[in-house]
Every structure is written in structure tokens, then in C-alpha cells.
Amino acid sequence: xxDAKTQIAETVKSNDVVLYMKGTKSMPQCGxxxxxxxxxxxxxxxxxxxxVLADDEIRxxxxxxxxxxxxxxxxxxxxFVGGCDIITxxxxxxxxxxxxxxxxxxxxxxxxxxxxxxxx
Amino acid sequence: xxxxxxxxxxxxxxxxxxxxxxxxxxxxxxxxxxxxEGGESHFSVKLRTxxxxxxxxxxxxxxxHDALGKDLISKIHALSLDLQS
Numbered sequence: 001x002x003d004a005k006t007q008i009a010e011t012v013k014s015n016d017v018v019l020y021m022k023g024t025k026s027m028p029q030c031g032x033x034x035x036x037x038x039x040x041x042x043x044x045x046x047x048x049x050x051x052v053l054a055d056d057e058i059r060x061x062x063x064x065x066x067x068x069x070x071x072x073x074x075x076x077x078x079x080f081v082g083g084c085d086i087i088t089x090x091x092x093x094x095x096x097x098x099x100x101x102x103x104x105x106x107x108x109x110x111x112x113x114x115x116x117x118x119x120x
Numbered sequence: 121x122x123x124x125x126x127x128x129x130x131x132x133x134x135x136x137x138x139x140x141x142x143x144x145x146x147x148x149x150x151x152x153x154x155x156x157e158g159g160e161s162h163f164s165v166k167l168r169t170x171x172x173x174x175x176x177x178x179x180x181x182x183x184x185h186d187a188l189g190k191d192l193i194s195k196i197h198a199l200s201l202d203l204q205s
Contacts, residue, residue: 085202
């Protein structure tokens with residue numbers, strides 16, 4: 001594996017929830033990254049953010065790692081979950097809640113329900 | 121051929137969709153990162169095909185990525201996919 005891939009593997013395996021994004025969770029630099037970070041923040045999920053704009057090797061490396069061409073990318077317990085469209089769909093369907101529950105990730109169920117009420 | 125037409129053609133060939141919309145959203149992103157004059161940088165695709173029966177969300181997205189090909193995807197700044205069977 002390349003250095004970038006090794007680094008990514010370590011990051012996603014040693015942190016329960018990791019979001020590779022453009023910008024940071026407090027200052028997203030792209031609408032799609034912002035939407036996913038916003039959902040996780042609103043749901044009170046404790047997640048690690050990795051700003052791909054800060055490192056070109058990670059920016060390319062994360063696409064190679066998951067064989068997925070776009071950013072953001074969400075990982076839970078080392079597994080790639082999806083990008084913005086998939087996370088949005090899973091949030092609205094409740095699948096994201098189930099994923100967090102089955103992986104022992106804490107989140108605010110009431111906040112998740114509020115997102116669904118506002119977008120139902 | 122425009123990029124919009126290229127996307128449409130590749131998806132039609134790969135999935136024989138029941139419903140297909142390819143929308144160039146680029147104007148909505150004027151002034152944002154990745155915007156280029158003339159558009160064709162940001163796309164939304166709505167695709168309905170029996171091919172997606174029994175496929176996970178990730179598998180559907182991967183199938184679309186494969187159908188479009190790396191070259192075309194690398195030229196697009198943003199691609200929003202709504203994929204159902």
C-alpha cells in the first residue's frame with residue numbers, strides 16, 4: 001500500500017466515525033461536504049473530520065482506497081458507508097440510525113427525527 | 121457532443137432506463153469552487169432502471185460510476201445521483 005493508503009487505513013480503523021471532506025466540520029468548503037457534516041453535527045455524532053484540501057495525497061488516496069470518485073466519504077468502524085447522496089437518503093430513511101445503533105455509535109435520536117420531520 | 125449528452129448516452133446504453141433525467145446544475149454553483157464558464161461542471165442524474173433491483177445503494181452508485189468511466193467523471197466537478205429500481 002502507498003503511504004497515503006496506509007495512513008487512511010489507520011485513521012478509519014482507529015476512529016469510529018470518520019468523514020473525509022473538503023474543509024473542516026466547523027468550516028466546510030463545499031456544499032456536499034457541508035451537508036454531511038451538518039447532519040452528523042446536528043445528530044450529535046462524535047466524528048473525526050479529515051480535510052482533503054489540506055493534503056493532495058490524501059485527497060487522491062481516499063478515492064483509491066474506496067474506489068469511489070467523489071468527496072465527501074463517510075466511514076463507520078472502518079467501513080465505507082457512502083457519499084452525500086447516500087448519507088442523505090439513509091438519514092431520511094432511518095438507515096443511518098440503524099447503522100449507528102448496530103455499531104454502538106452514540107447519536108441523538110430526537111434530532112434525527114427532527115431532520116426527517118422537516119424533510120418528510 | 122456536450123457532456124450532458126455524453127452522460128445521457130452512456131447511461132442509456134448501460135441501463136436501458138425506464139426514466140432518465142440528466143440535469144446540468146452548474147448555474148446554481150456560479151461563483152463556487154469548480155464552476156466553469158459555460159457550465160457542464162455540476163450534474164444531477166435521476167435514473168430508474170430494473171437493473172438496480174436487489175442492488176445496494178453503494179452498488180448502484182458504483183455501477184453508474186463504471187458506466188460513465190473515469191475520464192468523464194474526472195471532468196465533472198460534482199455529480200448528484202438519485203438511483204432507484
